[in-house]
Amino acid sequence: MAMKRVLMIAYHFPPLAGSSGIQRTLRFVRYLPEFGWEPIVLTAHPRAYERSSDDQLADIPDGVVVVRAPAFDTARHLAVAGRYPGFLARPDRWVSWLPGALWAGRKLIKNYRPHALWSTYPIATAHLIGHALHRMSGLPWIADFRDPMAQDGYPANPKTWASFKRIEETTFKSATFRTFTTPGAVRMYRERYPESPAERTVLIENGYDEDSFVGLEASAASKGSLHPGKITLLHSGIVYPSERDPTQLFQAMSALLQSGRLNPARYVLRLRATAHDDWLKNLAAEHGIADMIELVPPLSYREALEEMLRADGLLVLQAANCNDQIPAKIYEYLRVGRPILGLTDPMGDTAGALRRAGVAGIAPLDDAEAIAAALADFIAQMQAGSPLPLTTEAVSAGSRRQRSAELAGLLEETLSPERPLAECRVLSPTLQ
The missing domain is CATH 3.40.50.2000 (Glycogen Phosphorylase B;)
Structure with a gap:
């Protein structure tokens, strides 16, 4: 059976240092090929990272395509005397990643013709990128929220909260599946969006490698x-x-x-x-x-x-x-x-x-x-x-390989017989 491809949009990726969130994407990239899916990674340029380290670069499997789109940290790169306009940090301080990621993503879709898209929060800009590429290409999209997004009192800034809420609502309307890492988050979002089919809001926990x-x-x-x-x-x-x-x-x-x-x-x-x-x-x-x-x-x-x-x-x-x-x-x-x-x-x-x-x-x-x-x-x-x-038993069930098998199963479900790849808009006419 030919390997299928998934374009993975993730801010947290080596050489970023100091975030356990790296492991979720990195281990999916490592293990998905065992289940028939070849990952292509669209991430941010390392300059956007406050801290970086080369220690996990070797964990990226040989041959995996990784594209690092231009990105800046608004607070470090675009501030004057420590101040910057609020719109440059909504939905987050890495929104400058968006234009370059869209250009790179369109090129990756044209060159590699992936079968599906996957984006991962907690950098909300990743879901903006995922949604835009989904609309441009017609490819099915899995939005990995991990944790709840727009919460009571978080983000504290009302305008930032509103931007989170808009992204959340748009994602629930457009994504084929939405995944979370805890049962409580799945339950919360099924109740928050009762008009959306419950089976499209799915649990994929974190794990260890x-x-x-x-x-x-x-x-x-x-x-x-x-x-x-x-x-x-x-x-x-x-x-x-x-x-x-x-x-x-x-x-x-x-x-x-x-x-x-x-x-x-x-x-x-x-x-x-x-x-x-x-x-x-x-x-x-x-x-x-x-x-x-x-x-x-x-x-x-x-x-x-x-x-x-x-x-x-x-x-x-x-x-x-x-x-x-x-x-x-x-x-x-x-x-x-x-x-x-x-x-x-x-x-x-x-x-x-x-x-x-x-x-x-x-x-x-x-x-x-x-x-x-x-x-x-x-x-x-x-x-x-x-x-x-x-x-x-509880310990062994938490392996990243098992979590990757669960994600591969969802990716397979996005390719339903009613929507074969040949009928998808692999590229919109304006991107040819």
Whole structure:
């Protein structure tokens, strides 16, 4: 059977550094050929990235066509004295990617004649590109939202919120399928757009990539514990002031310290690549726990995975305002197999994913008393060497290869017998 092609529009792609969102597109690109689909990638020029690293470029399979269209970060490249017109950052600061991506996308469609289009949020401009190329070409389009888009109070700027809402509404009218990463998000959008067929709003969760762990476990074992003689609890990734606010955690640690139930000589909380180190440093000092907090800079992706393997425990932070979201790193946490402490709303999707995997240590992120109890119990289990094991089936089900098979299945569905490729407008007359 001949390989079919899909044009994938994604801002998050190597050499961008510091975003777990890279992994979703990168692993689809890696595994889709196993299921009969050849990816073609349309992404942004690296100048648009605030941080870049070459460490994952080697993970792009040989022979994959990757086109990097011109793009700028409005806040860094188009501002004067730190100010810029609002329209240059709507729907986001990378809207300058749009003109060059349309030109490059039309050329890719003409030269490679893909069978379908796929675009991925959270850079909203990607869906603008996907919609425009869909209209120009007539090709079926899968819009990967991942998480909810226009939410209550997000984005905070009313004009930006309105632009998000317009993109969301247009996408639901035009895309063949819309995919989300959590059950709550699927449920929310089926209720938000009841006029749209429910079966076109689909769940494809995030996951972990088994190939990324090759050799890491032996390397981690040879290096040993992050802090010999201490229990190290690790949070890997950005700590958002609203969505992952650790204030109540710090208050709980302070209470445990004052009551003698937390020993600074035996415990350390390592926060890796928070993007808000100054705020967290001051917050820790306010609560008198600075000696137990370790703020460390970003690592390469594989180094971050190895650090997870060397940690004694792994920390999840997720507020109730993100109940319909699951941090992508949770799936890597589960694959690592270390004990997990989940500070999140017990009713949210994050807590549900943790419980299905056998994680028992869950407390609301905004409840210092509950956190103190959960943290004290978690540390006691670490010291006793008796943490509850994770559920093997729940972990193995989260592989990126399995997620790619699910996406390939949706791509096949876009090519229904009622709409064969030969009858599609592969290029509109104005693009010939």
